[in-house]
Every structure is written in structure tokens, then in C-alpha cells.
Amino acid sequence: MAEPTVPVLDVPLAAQRLGQLQQKLAAWNVDVLTCAVSKADEEIMQARNIAFSVHLAGLLISECFFMVTPKTLHVFTGKKKLEYLKPLQDRLGEDSVKLHARNKADGNAENYEKAGEVLEQSKKGVGFVSTRHSGSQGPFLDGFEKLVQKAEARDLGSEVGHLMIVQDDKAMTNSRNAGLFSAYVMQKMVRKTLVTMIQDDERISNAQLAEDLERASLDGRVSSKLNLDGSLDAAMLPIVQSGGRYNIKLNAQSDDKRLRAGVVLINMAYSYNNYCANVARTYLFDPSNEHERTYKRLLEVRDEAIKAVRVGATLGQVYDAAINYLKQEDELLVDHLPRNIGCAIGVELQNKDFVIKSGNDNIIEAGMVLRLNVGFADLEDQGKTFSLLVSDTVLVSPKETTVLTEQAKSDLDSIRFQFAEQDEEAQQEASRRLAQTLGERKSRHENSAVNGDAERADHQAEIRERLEAEVRRRLLNQDDDEGSFGTEKTPIAYTDPTRFPYEKVKSQKIIVDRRHETVILPIHGFATPIHISCIKNVSQTDGEDHSLLRINFNHPGIKNIRPNAENEPEAYLKEITFRSQSAPTLQTAFRLIRDTQKKYKDIELERKRNE
Incomplete structure (x- = not known):
């Protein structure tokens, strides 16, 4: 089996970020910061300790224990993983970067002793980066965990998260590219694909469409067109919602129900060199006046929130700007606005300490990137439930706020599609053809069946009623065929050879x-x-x-x-x-x-x- 390309550490960037981290220790009133990353943590999306590893080392290093002091970085992990960090040691010196290989022969007793000595030398205190994983982290890391607990360390996950969301120049470039890619996919690929499928009445589930969109977006064509040669990946599976079932939270999932016209929500997030951007759009097909009126109001609320994003403001003030505007202009919609309308974004898709909600006093700083997730949930129109959502990624600069996903157009004219008049004409034409066809059948029947009886006539009437009902059902788009997506089937890896990733398997x-x-x-x-x-x-x-x-x-x-x-x-x-x-x-x-x-x-x- 051919060996893959081994990743290479960005040494200058790693040295810069290590220096920033070490300078912050005094402000956090500690002189030792620890972080453990276990295999179990790999299963948890958006874990703070995973983000720490990616921020400092450029990638996830599992089964690893980091210790940062004002002068030295200690890393305890496997020998092969330490080779990845060796260039940093060569640059800064062995006194500044100490690499400790796992040693099963002595049960890592020497490593635990070295870590214990570092902790014992602490004068101000010890901090640790929290993990969302509960329970044992494995024999190797459990030994370090006991030492940290004995040192009475305190959780500095929020402080480290704050440090990571204020992005340096390289991180901001990655965020810009992530936003550019996300917006391009939404505007050029998703919009066109969605309109074609709705117009052609294609029978596809929301979940299948989400999978197809992710596969197509990452096949290399978009990144090549945008001249993006970094690492691109989906930060989450795309979320496609239609047919009256909506959840505007980021943890929503595409269901197996059939894609329906009306109100369609598309939510996507991509990462470029591990930095994320999020974009979501609502698409309206044959919208009612209430749909259009409410959507215009949503854009106004979104714009008010963006205006409030500025250096020195708090995240709570951004939310208050949105809710106060609604109270003045359309108070009935206040209860439909979520309790938070976004958060900071970067290596983590969601930074739960920097959430845009009322009362959050965290101050917005230059270099922060925010995900504005503005929507109205559980609205009603003509007895039907619908929701609206617009999400954008914005970069905060000293003098202005830049929307990184603005190329994905959100104005009403760009997301509204009218098919009703065409559908009515098609319905009239189909009805005319149906009447002509049934008339011809009736004539042939009368000519050939001179001795036809009442039973045959009743049978023909029954067939005619079924045909008419079938045509009406197709024209009115009421053939749910929900069972085609809900039935349990034996899973198949690839139903179509064209979906197989031939290039990747080479x-x-x-x-x-x-x-x-x-x-x-x-x-x-x-x-x-x-x-x-x-x-x-x-x-x-x-x-x-x-x-x-x-x-x-x-x-x-x-x-x-x-x-x-x-x-x-x-x-x-x-x-x-x-x-x-x-x-x-x-x-x-x-x-x-x-x-x-x-x-x-x-x-x-x-x-x-x-x-």
C-alpha cells in the first residue's frame, strides 16, 4: 500500500502561536497550562482540546499530553508523532521545546515523573484545557490526569478559546477562503441545482440532496476554479429542509422526506486549512405575500445585527440590536427569533463561550470572526408551518466589518422563484389532453363494442376517474410518495457507479x-x-x-x-x-x-x- 504524504508543520506559525500562549499565562495567573487529547475526544465534534491541538500544532495529535510553561513546551506522545514536531524543536532549541516519547517498557513512569516535576515547580498555579469527554482517557493519559488533579488545576478552556478566536493574518486568510468557497458553492451550485430539481419535480429526499451537494462541492472543481490549493473539507454535513419540517439550529439534520417546493432551507459550513465559515440561505418557491413580507423583515434584522458588530461592542449588544429593531417594527415576530443568533467561529465551528445572546458581555475584538445565524422559527401561513433562515460569516476589522459570504446573494429577487403561472398553463394543457384522450377512447369503445353493457360502462368510468385523479395529483404536486424514503432497505454503498470516488482510491x-x-x-x-x-x-x-x-x-x-x-x-x-x-x-x-x-x-x- 502506497504511503500517503506526511503532513509538514508550519514552524514559524507554530512558534508565533506558542509565544502568544506563553505570554498569556501571566494574565491567566498560572505558570503551567496542560491539555490532553485522547482517542475518545476524536469522536466529539468541536471539542476545545482538539481545537487547541489544531491551533498550536496545525493538526489533531491524539494520545498526546501538552504542557506549556512561560519558557518551555513539553509534549508527551508517540515517537512517530514527535517527529512531526521536531522542526519546532530545531528552530527554538531543546530547552524551549522538549519532546517526550511514550515508553511502555516502564509504564511511562519516567514521563509521569518529568510531568510531575514541572507541576511541582509551579508557583502561580496550574490550568488545563477542558474536554467534553467524560470517563477514562486511556491508561497513558489517565496517569497525567491524576497529576493535574493533584495540582488542583483550574479550567482555562474559556480563556484559551478566547485566545484562539482572535485570528492572526494567516488565520484570517484561511477564514476568508473558507467564506469564499462556502458562498460560491451556495450561489453557483446549490441555487442552480435546487431550482432545477424543483422545476423538474425530481424525486429526491432532503438527505440525499444534502449528500449530493457535499460530494459535488468537494470533488475539486470549485477549489480549482477559485485557485484554492489548501485543505478543504465540510465542517458539517449540509442541512436541507423542506416540506413544513424545519429546525433552524446548527445541530439540525436533513430528513429522508421528499424535497418539496415552497420554503427550502439550505445550511452549509466548510473549513479551509481547519478554519470554518458558515452560510445558510432560504429559497422561496411560489411564495405567498406573507412569506415575502416576513423574509424582507428577516433581512432587515440581519442588517441591523451586522451594523452592531464593531470593535468594542459586546456580543449581547449585537443581539439587543436585532431584538430591539423587531420590537419597534414587528413585535409579533419577537417570539420567533431564537435566543441566540450566532457565535464566534474559527477552528471551532461553534465557540459556546462567545455566543451572540442577550447579556453576553464578551467584547468584540479586531480579528474575530463571527457566525451570524438570524432566523424566524415556527411561523404560520394559511395553516402551514414555515421557518426562515439567513446565516453569514463576518470578519471584524478595526474600521469595518466584512461579510465573508456576501457572494451568496440573499436579497428577495435572488432567492424567490415563481413557477405558479407555468404550472397553471401546464395543468390546463394536461387537462385538455386528458379530455381528448378519454374522448377518443370512448369513441373507439362505442364503435367496437356495439353490444356493450352497463357493467363495462361502469368499469370505463372507474378507469377515467382514476386517470383524472392521477393527473390532478401530479399537476398539483401532491404525490408525496413518502414511503419511498421511509421504508427500511438493505444499505448499499453506491447505488450508481458515477458516485464512486475513482480519483481518491488511486x-x-x-x-x-x-x-x-x-x-x-x-x-x-x-x-x-x-x-x-x-x-x-x-x-x-x-x-x-x-x-x-x-x-x-x-x-x-x-x-x-x-x-x-x-x-x-x-x-x-x-x-x-x-x-x-x-x-x-x-x-x-x-x-x-x-x-x-x-x-x-x-x-x-x-x-x-x-x-
């Missing part, structure tokens, strides 16, 4: 296709796609000079999460193990497989609850 490495819930494994030189439901569990271990990734599959005789597991074969694959000298490669595969498993199980549970 590298002969493990590919996790989250869009299709599939893991592609290189087996004897063949790229073998396996649906995520076929995988029972996965584990990853690091040795001194190699890493192992073991995948156990569901097979006859065990409790299987795969539905409709009938006609099990007599021969089957029970497990497979991959070995690589590149630890980060298998760590990434492990994290993506676990994350895809979790999301698949969540979707299956939600589907069963809705049945």
Missing part, C-alpha cells in the same frame, strides 16, 4: 466516504467499498515504529446493526488489520470511521422513532 489508502456512509479499503490492490453498517467496531493502536488499525465486521452469530440481514453467506470477512508507519493516517481513518458510525446510528434511531 492512492491505495483507506478512504472514508461520509457522504455515502462507506469505508473504502485497499484489499490486495482493489478498492473495496464497505457500508458503515457492516462494521461492528474499530480500534487503533500505536507502536514504537508503526500503527495498527483493526476493523471488526458484523457477521453471522452476533447481534447485527445491519437491517434485513437475510441469506447470510457461508463465507464472510470477520476482521481486517492495516499496518502503517504513518500514525496520523490511521488515526484520521479511525476518527472518521467512528464519527460516521455514530452519525449513522443516530439517523437510524431517528428514522425508527418516526416510523
Whole structure:
């Protein structure tokens, strides 16, 4: 199996950020800051300790313990991972960067002793970066955790999060590119695709459309057109909502119901070199007067919020600007505005300490990037429920606020589409053709069936009624066919050969296709796609000079999460193990497989609850 390209540390940037971190220790009244990143943390999206690793080292380093003092950075992890950080040590010196390799021979006793000495030398106090993972972090990190608890360390996750959201020049460039890419995808790809599907009455679910949009956006064409050669990825799966079922929160999911005209919400987020941008748009098809009036008001509220984003203002003042405008102009909509309308964004898609809500006194600083998520939830018009949403990513500069996603147009004329008149003409034409067809059938019947009886006439009338009802149902777009998306089917990795990522598999490495819930494994030189439901569990271990990734599959005789597991074969694959000298490669595969498993199980549970 061909070895992938090993990532390279940006040494000047890492040195700069380490220096900023060390300068902040005095302000935080500590002289030691610790951060542990475990394998379990990889399964948790937007964990603060993961963001710390990415901010400082440029990528996620799991099974790692960081210690920062005013003069020295200590890193305890596997030998291969330390090689990635060696250039930083070469630049700053061994006294400034000390790299400690794991040692299973002595149970890491020497490493724990060294860490303990650093903690004991603390005079001001010890701080730590919190993790959202509860319970054991594994034998290696649990040893450090005991030392930190003994030192009575305090949680500095919020302070570290504050430091990370004030972006330097390189981070701001990454955020601009993330915003540019996100806006381009929304304006040039999503808008066109959505209009075509609605106009052609294409039978596709919201969830399938979301997957197709993510796959198409990341196939390389958009990044090539925009001349973006950095690392691009989806910061979350796109969210597509239609048909009267809406959730304007960022944790919403696309459902398996059929895509419907009317009000359609699209919410997307992408990362460029690990820095995120978010954009969401509402698209209105044959909107009512109430839809249009309320949407115009939404844009006004969004604009008021953007005006309030300035250096020196608080996040609470931004929210107050939006809610006060509504109270003056349209008080009935006040209860439909969410309790928060966004947050700071960067390496973390959501910084939960810097939320734009009433009473938040955190001050906006130059270099911050905010996600403004303005919407109205659970509105009603003519007995039908609808919601509206507009999200943009904005960069705060000393003199102005720049909307990084403004290329995705949000004015009413750009998101409103009128098909009603065309539909009415089509309906009249279809009705005329139906009447002509039925008339011809009746004439042929009368000429050929001279001795027809009342029973045959009744039968023909019944057929005519069914045909008329079918045509009316198609013309009025009332053929829900919900069952086609709700029925339980045996999962298939790729239903269409065109969806298979042929270019990616040429590298002969493990590919996790989250869009299709599939893991592609290189087996004897063949790229073998396996649906995520076929995988029972996965584990990853690091040795001194190699890493192992073991995948156990569901097979006859065990409790299987795969539905409709009938006609099990007599021969089957029970497990497979991959070995690589590149630890980060298998760590990434492990994290993506676990994350895809979790999301698949969540979707299956939600589907069963809705049945």
C-alpha cells in the first residue's frame, strides 16, 4: 500500500502561536497550562482540546499530553508523532521545546515523573484545557490526569478559546477562503441545482440532496476554479429542509422526506486549512405575500445585527440590536427569533463561550470572526408551518466589518422563484389532453363494442376517474410518495457507479466516504467499498515504529446493526488489520470511521422513532 504524504508543520506559525500562549499565562495567573487529547475526544465534534491541538500544532495529535510553561513546551506522545514536531524543536532549541516519547517498557513512569516535576515547580498555579469527554482517557493519559488533579488545576478552556478566536493574518486568510468557497458553492451550485430539481419535480429526499451537494462541492472543481490549493473539507454535513419540517439550529439534520417546493432551507459550513465559515440561505418557491413580507423583515434584522458588530461592542449588544429593531417594527415576530443568533467561529465551528445572546458581555475584538445565524422559527401561513433562515460569516476589522459570504446573494429577487403561472398553463394543457384522450377512447369503445353493457360502462368510468385523479395529483404536486424514503432497505454503498470516488482510491489508502456512509479499503490492490453498517467496531493502536488499525465486521452469530440481514453467506470477512508507519493516517481513518458510525446510528434511531 502506497504511503500517503506526511503532513509538514508550519514552524514559524507554530512558534508565533506558542509565544502568544506563553505570554498569556501571566494574565491567566498560572505558570503551567496542560491539555490532553485522547482517542475518545476524536469522536466529539468541536471539542476545545482538539481545537487547541489544531491551533498550536496545525493538526489533531491524539494520545498526546501538552504542557506549556512561560519558557518551555513539553509534549508527551508517540515517537512517530514527535517527529512531526521536531522542526519546532530545531528552530527554538531543546530547552524551549522538549519532546517526550511514550515508553511502555516502564509504564511511562519516567514521563509521569518529568510531568510531575514541572507541576511541582509551579508557583502561580496550574490550568488545563477542558474536554467534553467524560470517563477514562486511556491508561497513558489517565496517569497525567491524576497529576493535574493533584495540582488542583483550574479550567482555562474559556480563556484559551478566547485566545484562539482572535485570528492572526494567516488565520484570517484561511477564514476568508473558507467564506469564499462556502458562498460560491451556495450561489453557483446549490441555487442552480435546487431550482432545477424543483422545476423538474425530481424525486429526491432532503438527505440525499444534502449528500449530493457535499460530494459535488468537494470533488475539486470549485477549489480549482477559485485557485484554492489548501485543505478543504465540510465542517458539517449540509442541512436541507423542506416540506413544513424545519429546525433552524446548527445541530439540525436533513430528513429522508421528499424535497418539496415552497420554503427550502439550505445550511452549509466548510473549513479551509481547519478554519470554518458558515452560510445558510432560504429559497422561496411560489411564495405567498406573507412569506415575502416576513423574509424582507428577516433581512432587515440581519442588517441591523451586522451594523452592531464593531470593535468594542459586546456580543449581547449585537443581539439587543436585532431584538430591539423587531420590537419597534414587528413585535409579533419577537417570539420567533431564537435566543441566540450566532457565535464566534474559527477552528471551532461553534465557540459556546462567545455566543451572540442577550447579556453576553464578551467584547468584540479586531480579528474575530463571527457566525451570524438570524432566523424566524415556527411561523404560520394559511395553516402551514414555515421557518426562515439567513446565516453569514463576518470578519471584524478595526474600521469595518466584512461579510465573508456576501457572494451568496440573499436579497428577495435572488432567492424567490415563481413557477405558479407555468404550472397553471401546464395543468390546463394536461387537462385538455386528458379530455381528448378519454374522448377518443370512448369513441373507439362505442364503435367496437356495439353490444356493450352497463357493467363495462361502469368499469370505463372507474378507469377515467382514476386517470383524472392521477393527473390532478401530479399537476398539483401532491404525490408525496413518502414511503419511498421511509421504508427500511438493505444499505448499499453506491447505488450508481458515477458516485464512486475513482480519483481518491488511486492512492491505495483507506478512504472514508461520509457522504455515502462507506469505508473504502485497499484489499490486495482493489478498492473495496464497505457500508458503515457492516462494521461492528474499530480500534487503533500505536507502536514504537508503526500503527495498527483493526476493523471488526458484523457477521453471522452476533447481534447485527445491519437491517434485513437475510441469506447470510457461508463465507464472510470477520476482521481486517492495516499496518502503517504513518500514525496520523490511521488515526484520521479511525476518527472518521467512528464519527460516521455514530452519525449513522443516530439517523437510524431517528428514522425508527418516526416510523
